[in-house]
Amino acid sequence: MMSDSPRILIVDDTPANIRLLADFLREDYQLSVATNGADALIRAQEDHPDLVLLDIMMPEMDGYEVLDRLKSSPLTAGIPVIFVTAMSEVQDEQKGLDLGAVDYIAKPFHPGLVKARVRNHLDLKRHRDHLEDIVQQRTYELAQTKKVTVECLAGLAETRDPETGGHIRRTQNYVRCLAQRLSEDSAYSDYLTSETVDMLYRSAPLHDVGKVGVPDGILLKPGKLTEEEFEVMKRHAIYGREALRAAEKRLGTSSFLRFGAEIAYTHHECWDGSGYPQGLAGEDIPLSGRLMAVADVYDALISQRVYKSPFEHSKAVRIILEGMGSHFDPAFEGPFRELSETFRAIAMNNADSDAEREALRR
Structure with missing residues (x-):
């Protein structure tokens, strides 16, 4: 035997x-x-x-x-x-x-x-x-395919805007930690399951994929955009949604790209209706877009750009908190306060420059 x-x-x-x-x-x-x-x-x-x-x-x-x-x-x-x-x-x-x-x-x-x-x-x-x-292996391969698809699409956008190398990694981690914190609240716990939180994390890198459709002269302009140029720039939200929806139709309505399309289209909307591209307000803005808005703005503030120095972490936090109820969902105020040091740690671990690290210490 x-x-x-x-x-x-x-x-x-x-x-x-x-x-x-x-x-x-x-x-x-x-x-x-x-x-x-x-x-x-x-x-x-x-x-x-x-x-x-x-x-x-x-x-x-x-x-x-x-x-x-x-x-x-x-x-x-x-x-x-x-x-x-x-x-x-x-x-x-x-x-x-x-x-x-x-x-x-x-x-x-x-x-x-x-x-x-x-x-x-x-x-x-x-x-x-x-x-x-076999099922486990196929499930693993499918998960890897999703991951690689998102990374490739996000990387495509990154090649057009090379200054945002760490932006993708930072923002997806901000989104995840904020979503995980909200999942502990009864108002969000039924929706923000562990699977949904993971899908948001995986899809967040697609938020700016539509920038591949923005002309270089506008996307890479080192100075402030004119009003006309900004109108063109704003269309990246539409380009991203259209591209991801087209792919989603091929994969089915349960596709992981649904969150990607939602985030790409709505992460520039504001709680008070002053955002773009639709001018949505309040809870008409999908939760995914509201989460991404906080992540995207905080990261833009603490990031170094050719046209700006990185803001100090404390200043960035203050600006986000001041925007609660106007730019951001006011229900996020408490969770963001609790997570501000987690945001700082994520940013520090994925900083693109010494200047950003120095600003994050303050």
């Missing part, structure tokens, strides 16, 4: 039955034994068998209760269980199958039948485990 042979747990309160089953199976499998229900549960947790042969009629804890407990634990729920039973108990097969047993073997045992049923159910388990491995 090889050390990597399947493991079988035999559970029976009658030693003669255990010896008989062991004689049938020991040549091909690794065996462990329990003589009562309590020991069976411990063995199953510790040994992680590939199959359990379980007697029904046992004192204190019968086979039905053992099976029910095995199926109730995440560690043992996936182990196939075959009941071994006297012929007079065949009428209870339905109860066992309803609880999750995969098969019955009747006493007295027939060696060929025992071996065949054990082999068949181990084969089924092996195929099921293989399918689960």
Whole structure:
């Protein structure tokens, strides 16, 4: 018998039955034994068998209760269980199958039948485990595809505006920490699930992807934009939404790009309706856009640009707080105050220059 042979747990309160089953199976499998229900549960947790042969009629804890407990634990729920039973108990097969047993073997045992049923159910388990491995691998590959897609799209925008290298990393982390904090409040907890928070984090880098459609003369202009130039610049929110929505239609409405399109289109909207491109106000602005607005403005303030020096962290915080109720959702005031030092740490860890680091210390 090889050390990597399947493991079988035999559970029976009658030693003669255990010896008989062991004689049938020991040549091909690794065996462990329990003589009562309590020991069976411990063995199953510790040994992680590939199959359990379980007697029904046992004192204190019968086979039905053992099976029910095995199926109730995440560690043992996936182990196939075959009941071994006297012929007079065949009428209870339905109860066992309803609880999750995969098969019955009747006493007295027939060696060929025992071996065949054990082999068949181990084969089924092996195929099921293989399918689960494939699903996990495909899930991982899909997650990596999403990540790479976002990074490539965000990187495309970054190549047009090279001064914003750390901006993408910083803003997505601001969004995540603020969303996580809001998820603790009852007003947001149902919406901001861990999955949604992660999607916001993954999608935040797409907020400025529409800048690829802005002419270089405007996007890279070192000085202040004219009114006409600013009108052109504002269209990046529309370009980003249109590009991401087109991709989303190809992937389906549940696509992770939905948040990206939402963020790209609404992160310049203001709580009081003075923003762009639609002039949305209050809760008409999607939560994703409201979160991104705080992240984007704070980062713009503490970042160095050819036309400005980085603001001190304390000044940036003061400006954000002064904007609560006009630029930003006033419900964010308390959470932002609590997280201001976390924002500083994120910015410090991803700063693009010594000047930014120095300003962040103040």
